[in-house]
Structures are given as structure tokens and as C-alpha cells.
Amino acid sequence: MPAFSLEPAQTAWCTELRTLATDRLRPLAEKGEPGRVNRPLVAELGRLGLLSRLFTSGALDLCLMRESLAHACTEAETALALQGLGAHPVHAHGTPAQRDHWLPRVAEGTAIAAFALSEPGAGSDAGALDLRAEAEAETGGGPARWRLTGEKCWISNAPEADFYTVFARTTPGAGARGVTAFLVPADRPGLTGAPIDMLSPHPIGRLDFDGVPVTADDVLGEVDRGFRVAMGTLNLFRPSVGAFAVGMAQAALDATVRHTSRRDAFGGKLMDLQAVSHRVAEMALRTDAARLMVHAAATAYDEGAPDVPKRAAMAKLLATETAQYVVDTAVQLHGARALRRGHLLEHLYREVRAPRIYEGASEVQLGIIAKELYKDIDTEGESQ
Structure with a gap:
């Protein structure tokens, strides 16, 4: 079962990805400016054929890519993931014209994509978009037209992306049922933005929409059915957020095993202290458990299982919380050296916090899990 063991070819591919990330991607990442889109890095991902795999691989392969890249170069992992997140709605729901225009450029790494869902008052509550x-009055029987007005916030790759998958309210008061997904090129009049300086070095910003024109030709999927586009994308990418977290956890674990086996302390090595070795064992236990749950959720997605939302939420929740624990413990066992700017663990410590919030905070994942557990309860049998 792929949920419990990988095929030799998959294991070899993961090893190859780690090598590529170390030798070809990390040098480009180190030359990038924190908080900005690193276009040379994205272009190299395209040259290596990794971006095109976003549209040809299943969820498990996506997880293997993200974990392997994260282990050696978190910036490369993030660049890959953001391309996939922003472009997947176009791949899954776009018209032939939309796909033909944008997806080859995304795959080549020459066009930057972004997923614009969150707002200042509607982060994890995607049904509360403002x-x-x-709608504009129709003239001459042409395609339906709208003007987008409002703000998006915490948008990855904003404001430097070349196009955005934007979720906007087309029917007031309809909750999740009144949201439509639009493909909005960055050069549309009225669309502006600004970067946001974040703890982690990701390119994140805000977008301001001042009557930005869109038409029926820009719709992704169906009018008022954009919530399905958003949730379908998140169900695919949530397990792979977990894979990103597992990659960071594994990197922290590997560094800790090396450090504790070499560090002299109290007449021996640090690993000889039971309090230390048991904590390292706990780190390994939690990392492997998270990896298995991520693989299981991704396999369920690839097989079209009915419980994907629950599995995806569980995988994202467990893996991101686990990574936080593992990286924090690694810092503790390394001591002050891990807090120096430029140390691997200093970098991971800043990186690991955000995944517990984006694509649905941990509390939201718990809500999804609970909803899925209770949705099939036979209320007629409650009194039995």
C-alpha cells in the first residue's frame, strides 16, 4: 500500500529531488530577496520539469515533491507549491482558452500564479467573503460583466504575480453559495497591491480592487459555484501542506541526531543522556506518524475516496502541529547556537509557524473533522 511504504522508484525520485534542491535550487534561493518572488528560482523549477508535474501528478506525488524539496530548500518548496495553488483552479476548472494561455507559462516558470481567497475579515471563513x-448592465447581448471592488489580504505571491485566482461575492447574502472564482490578470485596470513584511520569508501581500473589470470569459467554473473551486483546490493541497511540514520536521530531526551524537556533554555525548535520547525518539515517532497520515490522505484523494475532506484536514493538522513540536524541540536540544541568524534551525523556526494558520488554521481543521464525523449521523436514531 502506498500509504504505508513507497515503491523503490518513488524512494529514488525523492532522493533525486533532495539532491536537485541542494545543488541547483538552494544556491538560487540564497540569492533571492526575502519576502519577494524569486523568478530565477521559479524558472529553474520549470527547467527541471517540476512545475509541469503539478498538472500531471496525483496528490501523493505532490506530497513527495513538497516533502523532498522542503527537506533541503524550503524556498524552492514554497515557490513550487504557490505555483500549484494559484494555477490548479485554472487546470481543473478553466476554459480551453484560459488553460492554453496560462498553464504552459506556469509550467515553464515564466508566469507567476496566485490564489486570492483570504480577506481582512474572512481568512479561514471562506464563506464570509466581502x-x-x-454586475454591470448587459449591452448588446455580450458576455456578462462585473466590477470587482474590495480587498484581499495575506495573498501569497502578491502583489508580484502575473495572474490571480480571485474569489468574489456575486450574490449578496448567499454565503458560500454566492461566490464566484475569476481568473484576473495582474494588469487589469484598478488592481493594485503592496507586500506585507512577515515572520517567514515568503512573498505575501495585499490586493486592492477598485472596480476591476471581469467578464464571463474570466469565470473559473460556474457563477456562484466558486466555493467548490476553492474547496476542491484546498482538499488537494492540504495534505501536501502536511508534506511540507514533514519535510521541515525531518530536516530538524536529522540535524538533531547529528548534533546530539557529536556534542560533548557531562563526560560523554549528548545522546547518552536518556532525557535527550528519549526526546529525539519522540521527535522521530511523531514525524513518521505524520508522514503516514499525509500519505494516507493523499492516496485517498488519488483514489477518489469519499472521506477526502476529513483525511486532508487530519493530515494537515497533525503534520503542521508535529513540525512545530519537532523544530521547537530541535532548537531546545541545540541550545543557543540554533538561535543564530543563518542557522538551519533558526530558518526552520521562522518557516514552521505559518503552516498552522494558512489554508485553514488548526482550529478550522478540527471543525472540518468534527463536521465530517457527524454529518452521516441518523438523527432518527438519537434516542436509541
Whole structure:
């Protein structure tokens, strides 16, 4: 079962990805400016054929890519993931014209994609979007037209992306049922933005929409059915957020095993202290458990299982919380050296916090899990 063991070819591919990340991607990442889109890095991901695999691979392969890259170069992992997140709605729901125009450029690494869902008042509550898509009066029987007005916030790759998958409210008061997904090129009049300086060195910003024009030709999927586009994308990418977290956890674990086996302390090595070795064992236990749950969720997605939302939420929740624990413990066992700017663990410590929030905070994942557990309860049998 792929959920419990990988095929030799998959294991070899993961090893190859780690080598590529170390030798070809990390040098480009180190030359990038924190908080900005690193276009040379994205272009190299395209040359290596990794971006094109976003549209040809299943969820498990996506997880293997993200974990392997994260182990050696978190910046490369993030660049790959953001391309996939922003472009997947176009791949899954776009018209032939939309796909033909944008997806080859995304695969080549020459066009930067972004997924614009969150707002200042609607982060994890995607059904509470306020960005308005106000319909214009139809003239001459042409395609339907709207004007987008409002703000998006915490948007990865903003404001430097070349196009955005934007979720806007087309029917007021309809909750999740009144949201439409639009493909919005960055050069549309009225669309501006600004970067946000974050703890982790990711390119994140805000977008302001001042009557940005869109038409029926820009719709992804169906009008008022954009929530399905968003949730379908998140169900695919949530397990792979877990894979990103597992990659960071494994990197921290590997560094800790090396450090504790070499560090002299109290007449022996640090690993000889039972309090230390048991904590390292706990780190390994939790990392492997998270990896298995991520693989199981991804396999369920690839097989079209009915419980994907629950499995995806469980995988994302367990893996991101686990990575936080493992990296924090690694810092503790390394001591002050891990806090120096430029140390691997200093970098991972800043990177590991955000995944517990984005694509649905941990508390939201618990809500999804609970909802899925209770949705099939036979209320008629409650009194039995």
C-alpha cells in the first residue's frame, strides 16, 4: 500500500529531488530577496520539469515533491507549491482558452500564479467573503460583466504575480453559495497591491480592487459555484501542506541526531543522556506518524475516496502541529547556537509557524473533522 511504504522508484525520485534542491535550487534561493518572488528560482523549477508535474501528478506525488524539496530548500518548496495553488483552479476548472494561455507559462516558470481567497475579515471563513463582484448592465447581448471592488489580504505571491485566482461575492447574502472564482490578470485596470513584511520569508501581500473589470470569459467554473473551486483546490493541497511540514520536521530531526551524537556533554555525548535520547525518539515517532497520515490522505484523494475532506484536514493538522513540536524541540536540544541568524534551525523556526494558520488554521481543521464525523449521523436514531 502506498500509504504505508513507497515503491523503490518513488524512494529514488525523492532522493533525486533532495539532491536537485541542494545543488541547483538552494544556491538560487540564497540569492533571492526575502519576502519577494524569486523568478530565477521559479524558472529553474520549470527547467527541471517540476512545475509541469503539478498538472500531471496525483496528490501523493505532490506530497513527495513538497516533502523532498522542503527537506533541503524550503524556498524552492514554497515557490513550487504557490505555483500549484494559484494555477490548479485554472487546470481543473478553466476554459480551453484560459488553460492554453496560462498553464504552459506556469509550467515553464515564466508566469507567476496566485490564489486570492483570504480577506481582512474572512481568512479561514471562506464563506464570509466581502470582495464584491457587482454586475454591470448587459449591452448588446455580450458576455456578462462585473466590477470587482474590495480587498484581499495575506495573498501569497502578491502583489508580484502575473495572474490571480480571485474569489468574489456575486450574490449578496448567499454565503458560500454566492461566490464566484475569476481568473484576473495582474494588469487589469484598478488592481493594485503592496507586500506585507512577515515572520517567514515568503512573498505575501495585499490586493486592492477598485472596480476591476471581469467578464464571463474570466469565470473559473460556474457563477456562484466558486466555493467548490476553492474547496476542491484546498482538499488537494492540504495534505501536501502536511508534506511540507514533514519535510521541515525531518530536516530538524536529522540535524538533531547529528548534533546530539557529536556534542560533548557531562563526560560523554549528548545522546547518552536518556532525557535527550528519549526526546529525539519522540521527535522521530511523531514525524513518521505524520508522514503516514499525509500519505494516507493523499492516496485517498488519488483514489477518489469519499472521506477526502476529513483525511486532508487530519493530515494537515497533525503534520503542521508535529513540525512545530519537532523544530521547537530541535532548537531546545541545540541550545543557543540554533538561535543564530543563518542557522538551519533558526530558518526552520521562522518557516514552521505559518503552516498552522494558512489554508485553514488548526482550529478550522478540527471543525472540518468534527463536521465530517457527524454529518452521516441518523438523527432518527438519537434516542436509541
